[in-house]
Amino acid sequence: MKATVLVVFLMFFSNLSYTQTALPLKSKSMLSGKKVYDMYCQACHQADGNGVPRLNPPLVGTVYVTGSKTRLIDIVLKGLTDPLEINGEEYNNPMAAHSFLTDQQIADVLTYIRNSFGNKAGAISVAEVKKQRAKK
């Protein structure tokens, strides 16, 4: 009996946290974005997006994730070598380019990180990735 009440309670709260994000986790791009994330990003940035202090920066609330779309797309297409300071920690390891991912995979994974870990930012479309890739 108590367990049932707890389960109902937890379901209620997990639903609440979904409605707080810009996009529901169940949407198609979020689901496929999570798959790309788990395969290509999670090892460094971790399942909760918090990264590893001084090695791999967090993706939680950073201006790189929730700010400029073109800069974010470029990070995946070209990698990143500039030293960064995030939440008072310095990051100097380079991130390799992931340009082998398709435009669809990049759009999905970036839409996913912009709407996960407490982030809330607009989705990124395939057309936006395609346009940015053509600029190189």
Ligand code: HEC
């Ligand atoms: C091998 C480890 C590794 C993998 C895999 C990796 N990253 Fe990174 N990422 C880094 C490092 C290290 C930096 C910091 C680079 C710098 O300081 O110039 C970084 C920086 C970033 C940044 C900008 C800084 C921030 O924290 O907001 C974003 C956004 C990002 N990565 C997204 C991704 C995405 C999306 C993927 C998967 C497609 C991915 N990364 C895969 C290691 C990795």
